[in-house]
Every structure is written in C-alpha cells, then in structure tokens.
Amino acid sequence: MKQIIDFIVIEKQSFQRAALLRLHCDEPLPEIRGGQFVNVRVDGCDKAYLRRPISIHDVDYQNNTIDLLIQEKHEGTKKLCALPVGEKVSIVLPLGNGFTMPEKDDNVLLIGGGIGIAPLYYFAKTIGKDVRSCVSTFLLGGRTQNDLMLLERFRSVGDVFITTNDGSLGEKGFVTDHSLWNTMKINKIYACGPMPMMKAVAKVARDKGIWCEVSLENQMACGIGACLCCVENTKEGNLCVCKEGPVFNIERLLW
C-alpha cells in the first residue's frame, strides 16, 4: 500500500553535487522492492512546486530508515541535497514496480550511469537475500571518478567494474566499451542511468540476445499514474513510467 509518511533526516553525507540522506520514520515501513522510487516534497522552494521522484538507494527495516542518493540537478534537488540533519521531509512511497527478481544461478550484470547507480545497490542487496546462488556484478560508469560515489557499499554486495569517460577511474570510455563484455557470461542485465547510456546498453543486450530491464526517469508530476505526464511511447502505446514502470523490459520499448 502506498503511503504519505513524514521522515526526519538523521544522517547525511555530502558529495560534489550530490548527497546521501538517511531518513527515519516512526511508523513501520511498507514493503519496498529494488527499483521502486519515492516522491519527495520540497518545502520552501517556489521553483519546485511538484514533488521530486527519487529512487530508493537502501532500506533498513530494523531501524526504520531509507537512504536516498540525490544528485543536484535543478532548484528542487539542490534544496533536497542541502537539507540539514533533523529536518522533516514528506515522502510518498513506495511507487512504481521494481526490477524483476533474477532466477537461481543467473549471472546478473547491474549497469549504472551517474546517479543511476542509486537503485542498483538496494536491488543487489535484495537479490543477495532472496536468490542466494545468483552472482551480481556491477558495471558503473561516470564522466569522471567524482560521479561514482559509495563504491565501498557496492563492493560489499558484488564485484564492481568501472568506466569513466576521462579515464580517471577504471577503464576509459562508456560502460558499453568495458572489456568485461568479452569475457563475462551474463544472463540478465539491469540498467539505470542517462537515456543515451540505457539505449546503448539495450542495443548491446539485443545484439547479444541477453534479457534486459532498464529504469526510466521521464519527468513526472503525480508519480501514481493519474496525470499521464511521464509517458513513454512503447509497443503497447503511451504508458506511465511512474505506474507501469519505471522499470521496463527492453522488449516492450520502441528503442
């Protein structure tokens, strides 16, 4: 069931143009799947009238917290990244459908670009819990090493391979250029990142015949399938990314 819950910022870690917020609430958290998102109210910002959809980076049911990894893009996300510890935040959650769980013995490649790495951490944790025999590998890409945060977290749940456009960390180039494509056996790909990256990943997946899901971030207003603003034109017509997605199998998409 979807809920509107007031959270309090209890911990915060700042990065260059991004922040990791740990948010606590008193009421029990609803069940959250990897790849689902929240819609966050930005208080006191007249340029952010609507809520901001943010993917869920981590969930801790014991301590009743969620982690959000937020990139500063415009006024609204800047304001969220500047939230101090102790501040109250209204959040609607959980929204959308998560990634499809892999099966036993699948070799899973989780591809993140820039802030798109955020939902992959929690998803990999849920895979580790539910499908123990499944091996998760991350392929994370950024323009420079500063785009890639919290790598130690990712390394705690799977092997991590990296590309940067400037070569400052990992292999130089895009995620689709990485040498692991020539050596690794992959059954399932999950990707989240900028549209050109996801389209490139989808093309590689198609060429190699690998099952692939991508998480879209079309601009949203309501986040619950009412306004029909965030549609993606699919083989089934215009579908709301917030309600029918944000995760789509590439076979449903026109790209």
Place this chain on the structure above:
Amino acid sequence: MVKTEIKLKGMTLKNPVMTASGTFGYGEEYADFVDLSELGGIIVKGTTLHHREGNPYPRMAETPMGMLNCVGLQNKGVDYFIETIYPRIRHFETNVLVNVSGSNIDDYVTAAAKINALDDIPAIELNVSCPNVKQGGMAFGVTCSGIEQVVKAVREVYHKHLMVKLSPNVTNIAEIALAAEAAGADSVSLINTLLGMAIDAETRKPVLSMVTGGLSGACVKPVALRMVWQVAKAVKIPVIGLGGISSATDAIEFLLAGASAIQIGTANFIDPAISAKVAKGIVEYCERQGVKDVNELVGGLII
C-alpha cells in the same frame, strides 16, 4: 454539527469537495491515500468516443507555483470505460462524474448518450475547454455559438446532470457561461487550464512537445477566483469553482465568490490526501465561524 450537503439538480454532494478531471485518475489511484466516501464527488479522466493516444512526451513543464501540461486527452475511449473501468468504480461511496470530450459534435453526443445509460453516473462534465487537442476541445468553449451548439446537442441525449467546464481563455467568461446556461447546462465548472508556454533558453526550444500547454496549480487561483465571481453574478445555475485550490481556506474563498461546490486539481499531485483534508477543513472553518450550513457561505462575499 455543520450541514455540508450541497444539492445540485439530480445529485446531492455530501460536501462541496470534488476532484478535478485529469488529476485524480479514476479514483483508484488515490484510494490508498483518501477515503473516497469523504468526498462530494470525483470527476474521472477526460473520456472521448474513440481511443486517444494523447500527445508525445514531454507533456509537462513545471512553473513557479504551477505546471503546464499538454497530455491531450489520452484515454481508451468510452466503450473501454464502460466495459472495464465503470464496473470497478461504480460502487464508490461518492458521486462519480465522467468528463466527456470530443473532436466534433457527433462524438460528444454519442459518448454522452452511452454514459447516460450508466445508472451509477449521476452527471457528466462536458469538456469544451481542453487546450491541448487540435480539433474540438477548447474550440467549442471559446465562442458563445460554439458552446451553444455542443451543449444543445448533448442536452438532447443526456438526461441527467449536465455540467459544462469552461475555458478561461476567453474575453468575457460570463457571456460564455450564459450561453451554456441558455443551451441547457445544469451547472458550469470553471476554470479549465490557462493556455501557456515554456521555453528552454539553453536549447532555444519549447519545453512541451506541443509548444503550448495548459497552466494549472496555485499560480492560477487569483484568475480562477475572479472568473468564478464574475460568472456566479451572471448565471442562475450553480457554479463549480476550481483553479489552484490547495487548502480549505482556498476552497472557502471560492464558495464566498459564489461557487456552490469546488474541485481540487493539481494540488492532488503535491499532497495525494489533500481532497479529504479540504473537506474536513471546511467543516472546521464553519465551526470556528459559527456557520451551521455550508450553503450559507455560497456567494457570501462582503463588498
């Protein structure tokens, strides 16, 4: 105990709060957040005779205290509504109204006639004011002769409460409202969105796929309030006020300006539970002000 019931022709609202078409889906989307039985009514997504894919993405641009949209009446058509959606929502414990749109008079008439046959839909809201479709839509709502034609034609086949949703994109909205009344409307609702535009200065391109779109949200409230006041003075039929209502106080202002009931639109996106909160807040205002019946507030503006 404050009396909150609003009687409209052929339909009683348990309180003056309805939800605006296009902002509340089919009600189901909000059932986790709002007890629908606490609302006077819900107006479901704009429905046309035939399936419509709507306009291409991007369909939305955020603006200071508001948003522009150019969704373009995406819906699966009236038959799909009747077969698939109506059975799921007909027993909601509130009035379920259908917003009906069309690209020509025959389409409006055929869709309205089909909905007339549905026992649990007490009213339609005739959408002659959608700014985001190339044909029909707003074209009918911006001239007196256009609105007369479509309302008259629908009136012949639609025998329950006929609400007509007016466009603010006109020179004199009171004249348009009078034309709707003369053609047989049982009430008018206003305002639909204001035609607007957004440009990305960096790319020098429009933000919306259709270049222009409809502006809604808190920023339009003063315009909406003024138009409701002008129309309420001009017509004898009830006026349903909407446009930027985000709190019980906003709702009260519309009632004072002459609205018999109100609709909450874009505010549903920001607080999905706002509609029930407004209904409760209206009662609290009445208790505080010693008002025994919400109807006493209607047109109660002191000048």
